[in-house]
Structures are given as C-alpha cells and as structure tokens.
Amino acid sequence: MKKFDLLLDKIFGEREPIHEVECPVCGDFEIYYRHPVTKENLGRACEFCVFVQKFDTADIR
Numbered sequence: 001m002k003k004f005d006l007l008l009d010k011i012f013g014e015r016e017p018i019h020e021v022e023c024p025v026c027g028d029f030e031i032y033y034r035h036p037v038t039k040e041n042l043g044r045a046c047e048f049c050v051f052v053q054k055f056d057t058a059d060i061r
C-alpha cells in the first residue's frame, strides 16, 4: 500500500472515491471521497501535492 493511502486511511478511514477534478495547484487529479455506507462526504485529496482536506460536518450542505 502506498504511503499516501496510509495517510488517507488515517484521516478518512473507510472511503470510496466519488469523483475526480483537476487539481488547481498541480493539474493532477484531486479525488473527492465519501463513506461507503453513510455516503457522507469525507473530504478531498491530491496525491501529487500530498494535499488532504477533511470536510467538517458543518461544511457539508
């Protein structure tokens, strides 16, 4: 398993990708994740930038 995946495991736990967008910083793919059971949005991450943002529940519309 990649180091970046381990980081996502630590931050998001169980997750599934919802969609990909072009990362505004590096042009690589930024992936949005949700929980596989609750379907709650978890956050987004770009592997190339090693950027991970966890959405707070209050931020979810």
Ligand SMILES: [Zn+2]
Pocket: 023, 024, 025, 026, 027, 028, 029, 030, 046, 047, 048, 049, 050, 051
């Ligand atoms: Zn990026």
